[in-house]
Amino acid sequence: MNLLASMKYLVALNEHRHFARAAEACHITQPALSNALRALEEEFGVVIVHRGRTFAGLTHEGEQVLSAAQRMLHEHMVLQQTLKSTEDRPAGSLTIGAVPTAMPIAARFAAMLQAQHPGILPVVLSLSSSELEMRLDNLAIDLGLGYTERMDPMAGKLKAMPQYVEHYFLLRRAAVPHALELQVGAPITWQEAAGHALCLLTPDMHNRTIVNAAFASVGCQVQAHIETNSILTMALSVVAGQVCSVMPGALVAAVRGYRELEALPLESPQVLTPIGFMSHAQVRPSRAMAAAQALAQDSAWLRHAATYSGLLLPF
Numbered sequence: 001m002n003l004l005a006s007m008k009y010l011v012a013l014n015e016h017r018h019f020a021r022a023a024e025a026c027h028i029t030q031p032a033l034s035n036a037l038r039a040l041e042e043e044f045g046v047v048i049v050h051r052g053r054t055f056a057g058l059t060h061e062g063e064q065v066l067s068a069a070q071r072m073l074h075e076h077m078v079l080q081q082t083l084k085s086t087e088d089r090p091a092g093s094l095t096i097g098a099v100p101t102a103m104p105i106a107a108r109f110a111a112m113l114q115a116q117h118p119g120i121l122p123v124v125l126s127l128s129s130s131e132l133e134m135r136l137d138n139l140a141i142d143l144g145l146g147y148t149e150r151m152d153p154m155a156g157k158l159k160a161m162p163q164y165v166e167h168y169f170l171l172r173r174a175a176v177p178h179a180l181e182l183q184v185g186a187p188i189t190w191q192e193a194a195g196h197a198l199c200l201l202t203p204d205m206h207n208r209t210i211v212n213a214a215f216a217s218v219g220c221q222v223q224a225h226i227e228t229n230s231i232l233t234m235a236l237s238v239v240a241g242q243v244c245s246v247m248p249g250a251l252v253a254a255v256r257g258y259r260e261l262e263a264l265p266l267e268s269p270q271v272l273t274p275i276g277f278m279s280h281a282q283v284r285p286s287r288a289m290a291a292a293q294a295l296a297q298d299s300a301w302l303r304h305a306a307t308y309s310g311l312l313l314p315f
Contacts, residue, residue, distance in 0.1 A: 001036070001039040001040070001043060002036075003040075003043070004072070004073070004076060005036065006036040006037065006039060006040045006043075007040075007068075007069035007072055007073060008026065008069075008073060009022065009023075009026055009028075009033050009036050009037060010037060010040065010048065010062075010065065010066055010069050011066065011069050011070060011073060011138075011140075012025050012026050012033075013033070013037070013049070013055065014058065014066055014138075015138070015140065017055055018054070018055055019033060019034065019054075019055055037049055040065070044061075044065060046059070046061035046062075046065070047059050047061065047062070048061060048062035048065055049062055050062075070138055070139045071139070071283065073139070074139045074283055074284075075284070077092070077286060078284055078285075078286045078287075080092065081286040081287045081288055082286075082287060084119075085119065085287040089117070089119050090117050090119055090120055090287035090288050090290065090291045091119030091120065091287065091288070092119070092120065092121070092286060092287060092288045093120070093121040093122075093123055093288065094113070094120055094121070094122050094123065094142050094143065094286070094288040094289060094292055095123045095125065095140075095141040095142050095143070096109070096110060096122055096123065096124050096125070096141065096142065096143045096144070096145065096292075097124075097125045097126075097127040097131070097132045097135055097136070097141040097143070097144045097145070097146075098124065098125070098126060098127065098132070098144070098145040098146065099126075099127065099128065099129055099132060099145065099146040099147065099205070099206065099207070100126050100128075100201065100205065100207070100229065100230070100231045101166065101201075101207045101231065101247070101248050101250065101251055102145045102146060102250060102275055103124075103126055103231060104250045104251060104253065104254040104308070104309075105145065105163070105164070105250050105275070105305055105308065105309055106124050106145045107124060108304070108305070108308065109145070109295070109296070109301070109305070110122035110124050112295065112301065112304075113291065113292055113295050116291070116295065117288075117291050120288045120291060120292075125141065127141075127144075128204055128205055128206070128229075129146050129147055129150055129205070129206040130204075132144040132146050132278075133146075133150065133158075133278075136157075136158060136278060136279070136280055137157060137158075137280070139280060139283065142279065142286070142288070142289050142292070143277055143278070143279050143289065143292055143296075144277065144278040144279070145163070145275065145276070145277050145278075146206075146275065146276075146278065147206050147273065147274075147275065148160045148162065148274050148275065148276040148278065149273070149274060150206065151278065156281065157280065157281060157282065158278045158279065158280060158281055159278070159279055159280075159281040160276045160277070160278050161276050161277040161278075161279075161293070161296045161297055162274060162275075162276040163275050163276045163277060163296070163302065163305050163306075164250075164274075164275055164302075164305045164306045164309040164310065165272045165273065165274055165275065165306075165309075165310070166248040166249065166250070166271075166272065166273040166274075166275055166309065167248060167249045167265070167271075167272065167309075167310050168211075168214070168246055168247070168248055168249075168265075168266045168271050169246070169247055169248070169249065169252050169263040169264060169265055169266060170188050170193045170196070170244055170245075170246060170263070170264045170266055171235070171238050171244060171245045171246070171247050171252060171255075171261060171262075171263050172196070172238060172244040172245075172261070172262060172264070173238060173239070173260055173261060173262075174259075174260055174261060174262040177259045177260040178259045178260075178262070179259065180259060181256045181257055181258070181259050182252070182255060182256045182257070182258055182259060182261045182262060182263060183262050183263075184262065184263050184264070184265070185262045185263065185264045186264065187264060187265040187266070187267045188264040188265070188266060188267070189218070189266070189267060189268040190214050190215055190217070190218050190220070190266055190267075190268060190269065190271075191218040191219070191220055191268070193215075193244070193246065193264075193266060194215050194218070194220035194222050196243075196244040197225040197242060197243045197244065198222060198224050198225060198226075198243060198244055198245060198246065199224065199225065199226035199227070199228065199233070199234050199237040199238065199241075199243045199244070199245045200222075200224040200226075200227060200234075200245065200246065201227070201228065201229060201234070202227045202228065202229050203227075204229075205229060207248075210271065210273055211246050214266070214269060214271045217269055218268070218269070225243050226241075226243055231251055231254075234247065234251070235247075235251070235254075235255045235258070238261060239258055239260065239261065246266065247263075248273075248309070249308075249309050249310045250308060250309040253308055253309070275309070277293075277296045279293070
């Protein structure tokens, strides 16, 4: 039995919650995956998987084996990167998860990291807050960029590196297209914004919770005219249709090239939401991760992130 491969199959099964999909993700047949898991059970003398007509979850002992498997695979990756890296040239992949509203910042961070360290391959994924936190906990991603205010339930497991503060804007079509690019209009209250037809992120997104709370604080309950989990759809729906959208500064800055749009700062109340990088606090960082952590705490990068994310407001 190849113990490392079997551990990989167990992690895949836990992620996909389905034997056939886990086998496909591992590029093996379903019988091969099942046989490897049975061999793992024989190796440790415990039942790992609840079996039925479909995957029914892991046993208590299986959860313990899974935790060890996640750490074993992480340590294997750290060792591989150590062997392939030199002191001044880290090498290997780094998986970064980011909530949709932070994707422009995550993209710029990944590009800057790769430019500084050509041996690093950043992999950037768009994830909801709950997915991001789950994958950090499972060691399925290395670094997460999201809402650090949500970290309390996972106290001790994650550590945060504050990056910037989200400011919010109403994005709408301008009455007359501007000469060069999107412009900033006069501030608007949340109560006034509630009177517009809106495209908003879906209710499972934490950004939607923040936006709903801001409207509720001024006595407004908003029904979205369009819902999406795509930031591109949010922007293009405003460009193409009769809806507006509520967006943080990083997203507004990302669509500056649309001269037919304008952004109105939202006030009364002023909503400010801290965004930061998060990583697992209880595992050894890889070479690529150590380089990313250094960049995330670099003062030049932090000024860049703050300026870009709040580009339309003074800091």
